[in-house]
Amino acid sequence: MTDYAPELNLLIDGEWLAAGPRRTAPVICPAHGQALGQLPLADAADLDRALDAAARGFARWRDSPVDERARVLKDAAALLRARAPLIARHATLEQGKPLADAQAEVLGCAGLFEFYAEECRRTYGRVLVRPVGRRSLVTKQPVGPVAAFAPWNFPLHNPARKIGPAVAAGCSVILKPAEETPASALHVAQALVDAGLPPGVVQIVFGVPDEVSRHLLASPVIRKLSFTGSTAVGKQLMRLAADQALRTTMEMGGHAPVLVFDDADIDAAAALLARSKYRNAGQVCISPTRFYVQRRVYDRFVCAFVRHAAEVVVGDGLFDGVQMGPLAHARRPAAIDALVGGAREQGAELLLGGRRMADRAGFYYLPTVLAGVPETARAMNEEPFGPVALMAPFDEPEEAIAQANRLPYGLAGYVFTRSQKTAMQASAAIESGMVGINTTVIAGHDTPFGGIKHSGHGAEDGPEGLEACLVTKTIHEAT
Structure with missing residues (x-):
């Protein structure tokens, strides 16, 4: 277990932040019950900095050329494939799944990024039929900064599902992965940073879940909530999201x-x-x-x-x-x-x-x-x-x-x-x-994944995953 990621960090505004004076929590190997490392937990100042960075990151990324978004996602996918053996080992150490399953999960993340690298080129609108001298356009725009919460059961794929379509759409993201499996999410983020994703587009924070969610979802910076987890927690987050009238994508419990x-x-x-x-x-x-x-x-x-x-x-x-x-x-x-x-x-x-x-x-x-x-x-x-x-x-x-x-x-x-x-x-x-x-x-990658009733609403993956990160605007013009 000595080759587990030696340093666990937060990622805010392109900067990797170590524990320092912050509170920490142990990361436990489920196969042996032993501590793998200490995870820094974000405080209120860290969350405020993440919100400010996400606002600035969105202002820059929303107008980025589609070719740049596609290139970043494709290059990140290539890095994930090249690093798959190490990433899979870290995922197995902190989550417990067989190494072959973790390896397949890394490759699945790469495939998802590659799908959205192509899908972002198909963010189509339409021009409506109008009399001469008039024009009506239906356009798609990124929804804005996304607050995303991912669980521990698929510690690589769940973060990729949150980040991939948001980056493809032109949004910024603040992701809180599970504290049980931090290195996996950090590997996904590292691939994007190394692929040239600008500072502020993706932030990774860890912390006491209720504290983090309340802080982020109370901010007017956040425009969308994306959650995967239990129905009980999802309902609580939807209540918080309602106060800011946030768009939500909820993938909750099943049976x-x-x-x-x-x-x-x-x-x-x-x-x-x-x-x-x-x-x-x-x-x-x-x-x-x-x-x-x-x-x-x-x-x-x-x-x-x-x-x-x-x-x-x-x-x-x-x-x-x-x-x-x-x-x-x-x-x-x-x-x-x-x-x-x-x-x-x-x-x-x-x-x-x-x-x-x-x-x-x-x-x-x-x-x-x-x-x-x-x-x-x-x-x-x-x-x-x-x-x-x-x-x-x-x-x-x-x-x-x-x-x-x-x-x-x-x-x-x-x-x-x-x-x-x-x-x-x-x-x-x-x-x-x-x-x-x-x-x-x-x-x-190309099919919607989501539920109904108390299992949630909205979908991830496929064109629907990208659509969830976009808003529709109609423009009417008379000359």
Whole structure:
């Protein structure tokens, strides 16, 4: 662990600021429970300086040529690719995911920057038909300085999702990444700075989350809020944003249902879903979690799923062959224990896991499968955000759809069937922003990523991610 980033900083107005007299917080390696370094926390003066820098950075960047924005993003993408081995190692040390997954995440950031380097050239308006001597134009302009908040589960991709479209649109950004995973976000910012991004366009601050959010969102400098995280925190930030009438993009909690119909390829579905469920230790907002399986194939699917789940190799993500690392911080194992214990008390059957790995110093939890979980169990109503799969049978399709839509969340849903008719009907009926049919791959650089209901609104990625950083202006002219 000695090669972890030796110095953690804030980035404000192009200057890297070390801890100095500031408060600090330890960054803990979840695989071993040991401190990796000390993270400086921004104080009120730092936040005021970041706001001033963002205002000046926006004034300069909003009028920058599109070729300059595209060049910066492409050069930053090239730097991320060149530095991928080191960046991935730091991400694994501070977040816990397997090294191969962290490496893929770095490359995903590079791909996202490359997408927005091209997409920013397609910020189109339109000219409306008017009589001679009159003209009406619809134009797009950058919304202004963005306050962005990113979580720890994808410590590289989440910051890139906030920064990439904002920079492409001509906005400035103040990003508060997760304090658990600071080096990852700083690597993303470093690539942009080294690619020639002017001072003030991107600031990175860390701190006590409530203090930072209240300070930033109370400022008239900020024109937009972008948030990824829990529904509870998202609602609080929206209340703060309402006082300044801010535009918001909110990607909040999920509790993804999986509908497995009796005509599906059961063995293939079980293998694919087990891999997806335990990716990133289940700490994924779109993780398949509530498995509703048609009764005729319920036992067969559950047995196959348990078999594949039992084969998942758990350990330190830096070691070859590891498929699932620890949970991200010390609070998560206790939270998972409480959900599993509550479900069992209400009659759920524990088929696999259900406990911490007591022989490990880190925050490990075994892949867990619960069957016959009643809908009243907390785990069936609150997002576990961990390696827990919940199984329940259904008889008729209408029953499965009702269960899928029962909760206030609506981020992702999955359907497994060989019937095109069933796939079309179920995917149309599921109330979520994204649906996967016979696949769990539901994100891409060029596709919108977002939810509905209590899972948020707006979208990241794709043209929609750029559009979220733009405002529409209509200009009417008479000669």
